[in-house]
Amino acid sequence: MLRPKPFDHKTCFSLKEALHLLDDSAGGIKILAGGTDLLPNLKHRLYPETGAVLSLRNLPELRGVETQQNELIIGAGERLADLSSHPALVATLPALAATFGTIASPQIRNMATLGGNLCLDTRCRYINQTDFWRQALGGCLKSHGDQCHVVPGGKNCVAAFSGDAAIALIALEAEVELLSVQGQRRIPLVQLYRSNGAAHLTLHPNELLSRIFIPLISGRKLAFRKWSVRRSIDFPLVNLAVRMDSDAGGNVQKLVAVVGVLAAKPKVFPRLADLLESGTLDARGIETIADFLFRKCAPLPNVPYDPGYRKEMLRVQARRALHALLQEDLLSVRQD
Ligand SMILES: Cc1cc2nc3c(=O)[nH]c(=O)nc-3n(C[C@H](O)[C@H](O)[C@H](O)COP(=O)(O)OP(=O)(O)OC[C@H]3O[C@@H](n4cnc5c(N)ncnc54)[C@H](O)[C@@H]3O)c2cc1C
Numbered sequence: 561m562l563r564p565k566p567f568d569h570k571t572c573f574s575l576k577e578a579l580h581l582l583d584d585s586a587g588g589i590k591i592l593a594g595g596t597d598l599l600p601n602l603k604h605r606l607y608p609e610t611g612a613v614l615s616l617r618n619l620p621e622l623r624g625v626e627t628q629q630n631e632l633i634i635g636a637g638e639r640l641a642d643l644s645s646h647p648a649l650v651a652t653l654p655a656l657a658a659t660f661g662t663i664a665s666p667q668i669r670n671m672a673t674l675g676g677n678l679c680l681d682t683r684c685r686y687i688n689q690t691d692f693w694r695q696a697l698g699g700c701l702k703s704h705g706d707q708c709h710v711v712p713g714g715k716n717c718v719a720a721f722s723g724d725a726a727i728a729l730i731a732l733e734a735e736v737e738l739l740s741v742q743g744q745r746r747i748p749l750v751q752l753y754r755s756n757g758a759a760h761l762t763l764h765p766n767e768l769l770s771r772i773f774i775p776l777i778s779g780r781k782l783a784f785r786k787w788s789v790r791r792s793i794d795f796p797l798v799n800l801a802v803r804m805d806s807d808a809g810g811n812v813q814k815l816v817a818v819v820g821v822l823a824a825k826p827k828v829f830p831r832l833a834d835l836l837e838s839g840t841l842d843a844r845g846i847e848t849i850a851d852f853l854f855r856k857c858a859p860l861p862n863v864p865y866d867p868g869y870r871k872e873m874l875r876v877q878a879r880r881a882l883h884a885l886l887q888e889d890l891l892s893v894r895q896d
């Protein structure tokens with residue numbers, strides 16, 4: 561059985577107290593939300609500097625779903641299972657609620673929070689192993705070594721971000737609020753990520769992700785698709801979201817794709833509408849865009865399955881997502 565290094569468990573009853581604890585800890589404390597990513601990683605001894613965890617369980621400030629003006633605001637402590645069937649979310653962003661319902665298994669969704677899913681650590685077949693296993697290989701850039709086993713000679717860790725929620729939320733132009741004792745900052749969600757898989761978040765060690773803001777734009781459509789081997793439990797091996805904004809005449813104004821599991825930072829393709837010769841999304845346009853994404857995306861051998869096969873599956877999922885934009889009313893972003 562894998563055991564973590566002993567650690568302290570801290571509980572706070574106000575956000576202010578939590579922020580002070582984080583600030584005082586100089587990075588030695590990890591935030592514990594649902595624990596479904598943090599605890600396995602502690603057991604794998606990925607964070608040797610961590611002496612304590614700070615539970616978010618008793619912080620009501622991190623809960624809630626509300627609509628204010630033209631945006632939906634979700635507390636980072638909301639659980640994925642609750643969000644997938646939340647009436648306000650199902651009514652305004654049904655495609656997003658459905659996306660949350662595809663993450664991991666029902667048991668994990670009952671524990672996992674949206675904030676935890678957005679701050680999920682990166683994954684690689686050389687890092688999601690025991691400490692003993694990693695040491696036998698001499699470590700790597702993400703675990704006390706100076707080499708990368710995926711890109712020999714590489715100086716940057718390319719471990720993959722494998723979260724699903726961020727892919728759909730970035731496509732929807734979501735923003736996140738980050739809090740610390742110094743104050744608050746609000747940034748586009750895409751800026752939370754950077755391309756170094758060993759330190760893939762731009763979140764400071766004394767900051768906490770508190771809320772997610774999603775613009776509600778009438779007529780906007782979203783489709784999310786992913787491929788994994790055991791659909792009910794596995795991490796995605798390919799995932800993507802496509803978003804389309806059209807005018808009243810059905811002409812596509814903006815078509816965006818966001819692709820995950822390629823590297824530490826989701827890849828955004830913001831100008832796909834330029835590839836549509838007819839100005840509308842038709843069968844030919846779907847093939848053109850699916851082929852374009854196929855050519856531009858290069859899965860690496862750091863997660864299971866052959867990268868060439870995953871690349872083919874990306875084209876298949878892109879085609880399905882684009883078709884869904886045309887067919888499924890469920891995938892519309894509604895704002896009545
Ligand atoms: C078997 C299995 C299958 C899975 N399949 C999928 C899948 O298909 N799709 C997918 O997207 N995910 C998948 N996951 C990952 C799972 O969804 C995540 O573990 C979960 O969403 C993390 O949420 P949590 O609340 O448990 O976070 P935790 O494990 O508590 O935390 C995760 C990380 O985020 C940090 N953190 C948490 N909350 C905050 C906050 N508010 N501010 C700042 N930092 C914070 C923690 O310090 C930690 O580093 C799977 C996990 C398992 C074990």
Ligand code: SF4
Nearest residue numbers: 684700708717718719
């Ligand atoms: S991509 Fe390279 S450096 Fe990063 S975890 Fe994998 S083996 Fe280590």
